[in-house]
Amino acid sequence: MEIKLTSIYVDDQEKALRFYTEVLGFVKKADFSQGQFRWLTVTSPEEPKGTELQLALNNNPAAKTYQETMFQQGLPGAMFFTNDVQADYERMKARGAEFTMPPTDVTGSRIAKLNDTCGNLIQVTQLMWS
Numbered sequence: 001m002e003i004k005l006t007s008i009y010v011d012d013q014e015k016a017l018r019f020y021t022e023v024l025g026f027v028k029k030a031d032f033s034q035g036q037f038r039w040l041t042v043t044s045p046e047e048p049k050g051t052e053l054q055l056a057l058n059n060n061p062a063a064k065t066y067q068e069t070m071f072q073q074g075l076p077g078a079m080f081f082t083n084d085v086q087a088d089y090e091r092m093k094a095r096g097a098e099f100t101m102p103p104t105d106v107t108g109s110r111i112a113k114l115n116d117t118c119g120n121l122i123q124v125t126q127l128m129w130s
Contacts, residue, residue, distance in 0.1 A: 003051055005041070008078050009058035009067045010118035013040050016055040019117050023095045024080070026053070053078070058119065067119045074100075076113060077120030085110045085126035092124075 010016035017040060020026045026042035029052050033039070041052040058064045070077055082088045085103045089112050093099060100121060101113040110126045 005052045005054060006078075007054040007056045008120060009063045010055050010116070010120070011058055011067075012118055013038055013055050013057055016040075016116070016118040017042070020053070020055065023092055023097050024122075025091075055118075071119060071121055074113075074121065076123035077116070079123040079125055081125050081127065083126065085112055085124055088112075088124055 017028065017031075020042045021028060025045065027045050027048065029041045029043045029048075031038070031040050038057065040055045042055065043052050044050055056063070058067050067077065089099065089103050092114065097114045098117070099112055099114045101111070103110055103112045103126075105128075108127065108129050110128060112124045113121050114124070116122050
């Protein structure tokens with residue numbers, strides 16, 4: 001089995017697309033609509049055929065509650081991995097990212113957290129043991 005898709009709920013898909021491509025550096029993979037439904041995914045430019053991240057509209061009350069609760073508790077809605085969290089922090093900060101935690105050493109890794117402006121905290125992680 002492979003993981004090909006995972007989702008994150010966002011309050012505005014167009015705003016999320018801008019943030020995830022222009023600030024984080026992902027690339028748009030799929031974008032099509034049927035009626036009020038919009039299927040929108042991004043992927044890493046380093047693995048264009050790799051796992052896709054669906055930017056799903058949080059118009060379901062359960063999704064909205066989950067998203068808001070995770071944010072209020074300071075828990076990330078998604079974690080992305082990097083080989084250099086400091087360089088990515090500087091790059092994203094220069095593109096306007098709002099970090100809630102600068103690069104910080106924790107057990108076995110170095111992490112930073114940022115607000116995706118669409119209702120989620122995102123954690124960027126650099127593993128220190130690999």
